[in-house]
Amino acid sequence: MSDLKNQTCEACQADAPAVSDQELKELMREIPEWAPVSRDGVMQLERAYKFKNFKKAWAFHELVAQMAEDEFHHPTLTLEWGKLTVTWWTHAIKGLHRNDFIMAAKTDALLEKLDS
Numbered sequence: 832m833s834d835l836k837n838q839t840c841e842a843c844q845a846d847a848p849a850v851s852d853q854e855l856k857e858l859m860r861e862i863p864e865w866a867p868v869s870r871d872g873v874m875q876l877e878r879a880y881k882f883k884n885f886k887k888a889w890a891f892h893e894l895v896a897q898m899a900e901d902e903f904h905h906p907t908l909t910l911e912w913g914k915l916t917v918t919w920w921t922h923a924i925k926g927l928h929r930n931d932f933i934m935a936a937k938t939d940a941l942l943e944k945l946d947s
């Protein structure tokens with residue numbers, strides 16, 4: 832079991848390999864709260880985090896945005912009252928790269944940084 836949350840993203844070019852079906856299955860085991868979704872034929876990873884109000888969701892949004900910039904790999908973030916939906920995929924390959932699983936695991940790890 833690789834420790835995805837402690838890995839870093841690699842620079843992603845257009846010819847980078849998308850994860851295989853087998854790799855997808857294996858990697859999903861490490862991020863069980865996430866769902867693989869297909870949008871307009873593009874495979875993505877998505878998780879909706881629930882919070883007690885907008886301010887908490889906003890605080891988590893800030894943490895995720897900063898982490899994305901630090902790793903230079905960016906998600907779609909949908910911020911609502913009491914909820915932040917995070918979606919990862921790799922634009923350069925129009926699909927899922929190992930980077931997306933690393934970032935999903937890092938996103939889960941960020942929850943512990945939120946003051947309760």
Ligand SMILES: C[C@H](O)[C@H](O)[C@H]1CNC2=NC(N)=NC(=O)C2=N1
Pocket residue numbers: 843903904905906919920921922923924
């Ligand atoms: C120029 C290009 O946008 C950059 O290389 C990075 C920025 N962040 C990125 N984020 C994501 N999710 N996919 C990318 O392909 C990507 N590319």
